[in-house]
Amino acid sequence: MFPSHDGLYGIGELAERAGVTVKTVRFYSDNGLLPEACRSAGGHRRYGPEALGRLRLVRSLRALGLPVREVHRVLDEEETGAGSVLEDAVAGQLRELGSQLRALRWREAGLRLVQECRPGERADRLRLIGAVSAPPDTAPLARFWRGWLPPRMPAGATAAFLEAVVPQPPEEPEPAQVLAFARLYAFVTRPCTGAERPQPAAHRSEGAGRPAVLYAGLAEAYELAGAQILRGREPSPGPELDSFVDAYASAYGSRDTLAFRRVLAGQLAADPRIDRYWELVSEVVTPPGGTPEPTPGSAHDWLFAALDAQLVARTGRGHRAGRVSASPR
Structure with a gap:
């Protein structure tokens, strides 16, 4: 026509x-x-x-x-x-579509999680995954750590710390990873009692006076230790441990001596632990059957075990490396 x-x-x-x-x-x-x-x-x-x-x-x-x-x-x-309106509009649509696809993948894995579990477990799993948005929001995890950090942390240091300790949900999660993230969400949003005091001694007024220095140094030490963990190396003294101890010594304005290491080991051994958080983080970031990725918690344990081994070798006394504290652990 x-x-x-x-x-x-x-x-x-x-x-x-x-x-x-x-x-x-x-x-x-x-x-x-x-x-x-x-x-x-x-x-x-x-x-x-x-x-x-x-x-x-x-x-x-x-x-x-x-x-x-x-x-x-x-x-x-x-x-x-x-x-370049068309290019910007297309880029915006791609971002939105990516978010929708992530949400669909998360929902699919959640449905498979419910489908594959035993009937007696379904109510609990539905409760857990029902509390988490799709795609999941990591803001509650960040809030958990903001409340845990020492006061007056510089914004840049806080942002770097949160990037290291808050896991990003996998793009294509397996059901086990969905369950781990849901449990992690429940862990950080559970009510805290007045008796709980998760902060280690380094966070309190009598502790380290330079938290940004402490956490910058710990980040470097954790990265070094993580490389050794991936290689399967047993905890032992070396540059990783020296970097770890130096972070505390610099924050406290002390010298790195054997006496300081002994005091530090005692303090860390007495500090509270957040083991469950790091166990779940490892499950979130590691696909089923994959090699567990090092976390700040596992790196801290490796470093404390190395410190404990050094003290045992030099003084004959350690601090039960199997149950060490962590900052943050």
């Missing part, structure tokens, strides 16, 4: 040529995406020859998921020939 004798399309003609319904053409017209050339004497919409190409472009943009307001901006840019 061709335009009428005046070179204009009627709404039905335009819809047929573009392969859409009259209702669709009317919707785009009413929203300003498809300007009319004029109205007939009977009040019917008439469109110029350029309307067919514009309608096809609008249809393609909408098929990509762009909302009407973004389509408006793209069309305006097409007319002016300036800017």
